[in-house]
Amino acid sequence: MASLTPPAGVDITRPNVARMYDYYLGGKENYPADREAAEKVIAAAPQTPAVARANRAFLRRAVRYMAAHAGIDQFIDIGCGLPTQGNVHQVAQAARADAKVAYVDNDPVVLAHARALLATDEQTVVVEGDLLDPEAVLSAPELTGLIDLDRPVGLLFIAVLHCVADDDALLKAVGRFYQALAPGSHVAISHITLPPESSGHLEAARQGRQVYDDARVNTSMTFRDRDRLMALFGDLEPVEPGLVELPDWHPELETAPQGPAPVPLGGQPERLPAFFLCGVARKGEA
Numbered sequence: 001m002a003s004l005t006p007p008a009g010v011d012i013t014r015p016n017v018a019r020m021y022d023y024y025l026g027g028k029e030n031y032p033a034d035r036e037a038a039e040k041v042i043a044a045a046p047q048t049p050a051v052a053r054a055n056r057a058f059l060r061r062a063v064r065y066m067a068a069h070a071g072i073d074q075f076i077d078i079g080c081g082l083p084t085q086g087n088v089h090q091v092a093q094a095a096r097a098d099a100k101v102a103y104v105d106n107d108p109v110v111l112a113h114a115r116a117l118l119a120t121d122e123q124t125v126v127v128e129g130d131l132l133d134p135e136a137v138l139s140a141p142e143l144t145g146l147i148d149l150d151r152p153v154g155l156l157f158i159a160v161l162h163c164v165a166d167d168d169a170l171l172k173a174v175g176r177f178y179q180a181l182a183p184g185s186h187v188a189i190s191h192i193t194l195p196p197e198s199s200g201h202l203e204a205a206r207q208g209r210q211v212y213d214d215a216r217v218n219t220s221m222t223f224r225d226r227d228r229l230m231a232l233f234g235d236l237e238p239v240e241p242g243l244v245e246l247p248d249w250h251p252e253l254e255t256a257p258q259g260p261a262p263v264p265l266g267g268q269p270e271r272l273p274a275f276f277l278c279g280v281a282r283k284g285e286a
Helices: 017-024 032-044 048-068 088-095 108-118 134-139 167-180 202-214 226-231
Strands: 074-078 100-105 124-128 154-158 186-192 276-282
Touching: 017 032, 017 048, 017 108, 032 048, 032 202, 048 088, 048 154, 048 186, 048 276, 074 088, 088 100, 100 108, 108 124, 134 167, 154 167, 167 226, 226 276
Parallel strands: 074 100, 074 154, 100 124, 154 186
Antiparallel strands: 186 276
8 A cells, every 4th residue: 555645636547657566566556546556467477576686776776886886876767666765866965975866757656755765865866757858857957066966977768668569759868968977977777678589488478568558557568679679779889798688787786686486386486588678888078
């Protein structure tokens, strides 16, 4: 059960992608419609919660890499979603006590929860903004009052770009964000993709995605292949190992314990289906 009364005007009878993701992660900030739709996704693709945890783990590793290895002390998290364990500011500030974070989302429930959590944290702000309106995000007083765009930034697009179906609009939006970044900035992306037919999980992925349409979730899910995902990085310089499956991006940087992974009869943890690809890239000198 959600711990906050939903903001006025929010329809909690319609499933919401952020609250469904919260449910996959074991959170409590969701409502019956979200849980019902999420359970249908899990019925079609039972490893969805494990994939969600793996995606969250990639976020932690990417932030840790940027803060501890790339020297970045300010972050912008676009489509941040509901607060959960291992939030960006917690990971970044564990590596750099002076790290600052701007959380950006357009969901009123997400904004209400984030503001309640971060009300007394002077090194974080919550910005109401839309991925497809970068000008408004980049010029928001809350963001410009904390984040110095003349210095390197860690820009995060974690499990959000697939909520936009229009490739042209998406490329235009991310390109504008990249244009605003100073050299030395890093960008992290994670995004759903279709697993290969040989994996045995292709139909599960399609059925899980269909639930979002059938249940009238507030955003649809758009699969993109490797070439389309690489295009989303534009002219940025990939950080090794490039665009990979979630568990394969610098696993040595993971320090937080993970939830249980599915274990087959043989007793060894099962390899997660390739439902996501992820990567980090750097903006070089002009």
